[in-house]
Amino acid sequence: MQNAIKISKSQKSIAIVVAVASAFGFASLAAPAKAASPVTISVVLAAPPLPPAMLAEFTKATGINVKWTQVDWDSLQTKIAAGSTANTYYADATDVDWSRVGQLGKLNWFLPMEKYLDTKALATDMPQLSSFTKNGHVVGIPYDASFMVTTVNKALFAKAGITKMPTTIDEYTADLKAVKAKNVVQYPLNIPFAAAEGLSTYWYETTGAFGGHILDAAGKPLFTDPASAGYKAAAWMVNAVKTGLVPPGNINVADSQGQQTLMAKGKVASTFSDYSGNVGSLYDVAASSSVVHQVQYLATPGASGPTSNLGNPDGIGIPVKAKNPAAAAKFISWFTDGKNMADFAGANGTARTWVGYFFPSRLSGIAILNKKGSIIGGDVLAGMLKTSAAVFPQGAPAWYPEFSGAVYTNLHAAAAGTMTVDAAIKAIGAVATKLSSGK
């Protein structure tokens, strides 16, 4: 061809190098330098994405894009374990459950948050932050203030002639028996006996109500003596199913399932260890409940009077292999801001409300909600949050998941009648002793 462009050998060589470099992603070799592209962080949580309007505000203010991935809780724990063990990147910010703090802290799978945020200042506004501290390092920042509360269907209690709410565990038990005796409902109490985490936390809360703790500072069991709170709590729970206070079918009912199909339907009159926030997000929602405005929070009845509620908050942290830890820290700072949390909980309309979120981990966030009157039972919950305590005052042990597995499988077996309470407690105690001895 007459007009063909002639290409020299050296030009060809350059063209090939550029093409190969581009093919391998080294586009910068062949292209002029561009302005730094916006940072994108990957946030992986067992929760639906934040409202788009809120995320857009964050991106506008910081230039950081957020790629949100929702993974169910169990799969997420597997992902964290697998990714961290393989020493690979899997997220910039992800779940730090209260129960995994000991394990994650010991394994150093997450970056210490005190390097990125003023955690000392946060602590005054965030009562549950201490549950996320291990060996002096803050592993994650709690983003909700989930804690265990007692809920009571006051309408069903009233039908049984109970107008004064119980303040001790003995009064509470007597009231449940009265509800059953008067045939208001056949089974007044909801205990989720399915072999799952919800059964363990129920036992912890009940143990707290009986005035004790599960483990000592060295991780040794405090529940093997029949006079101990943990032993009494297990016996009380198993006895409740054997005496017909708990539906027999609850042997295979998980916590949220029991709340949705029994408590929200008026089939039981009380849940001793319920989720904080369930009144507003479940029981008072007509679409999912037939007991609207009937359920109230109750200061957890203890051995000699109301006792503190145990916290089981969800947190967020930065894995050590995060690609953008600084950007992730900015996101966490914004995500756990009191005003934003109040918005997530519905303080400023549905466009800023985060589905499924109901209770900020910061007192300032709760104060905003209370001021606007947009949280049902908010004043009661705020009071409970102030006095809420950690399940393990010394921090969740590194071997907590294995311990919890022993708790729920053995308590489930005791409720099913395949082993005695004594045998179940001994089996759980043996696991705690073995694990705390480092065997």
Add this chain to the structure above:
Amino acid sequence: MKKKTDFLPYALISPLIIFIVLLALTPAAFTTIAAFFKVQPLNPPTHFSGLENFRDILHNANVISSLGNTFIYIIIGVTLSTVLGIYFAVILQRRFVGRSILIAVLILPWALPGVVEGILWTGIWDANTGVLNSVLKSMHLITHYQVFLGQHKFLTILAIEVVQVWQITPLSTILILAVLQNIPDDLYEAATIDGSNGRKSFRYLTLPLIRPGIAIAVVQSIIATLNIFDQPYILNGAASTANSLAMETYAVSFQNLNFGQGYALSLLITLFTLFISVIVAKFIYKKVEY
């Protein structure tokens, strides 16, 4: 004349070979090696430990319990899915109106994830609000709601395995049906002329000729039942009444973070699967020529 090598067949199968090497053989080799190491992030360092992992898991009461449960899953699951698979295949071999639609519907449970099936069947088995209890009570067959899951070991495993049988039977049916459709009609005609009735034809003609299909169906059922996880996990939690080997592998690896023992248990499951598959193939599979 020198024969020219044809590389096309190799090129065509190379993606599959690469896929198998990268995603099956490499992890298998890694698991095999790591099974002989102590790999516990909570208790470092990682070091060679010989047969210690195998010894420990064989002394683990939960693993032993799950082994017994898994054996029951296999017996129930393989028997039911194979018998039903043969039954449905024989029915579907006949031509009738709506046959294609029926086959499409039959495949649906197989296409559903185990987790979804578990959730669906929770609504059936549930002791407080389940459909089965409601139906039985309305028919006055029971006076109060029954607990199907979690209380009695065998009943629990049976109820869970029924869910898996519902899932895996379609594949057994399709595998057997494929072989069944290859049997020439002449053979049945000849048998009829020789005085054979339907039952005898099935016993002496159909069953022997569909043995290759049955063998494959049985092997796939064994693999599925041996690795059952989603259904017991959703329907019965981690309770020892019905926990399976696969659930125990998960617990050892990702709950206890004892990866060495997890690898060892996985390796044993793999070897057991291979062993039992070879046995089945040897005794059931038979090459058939018409």
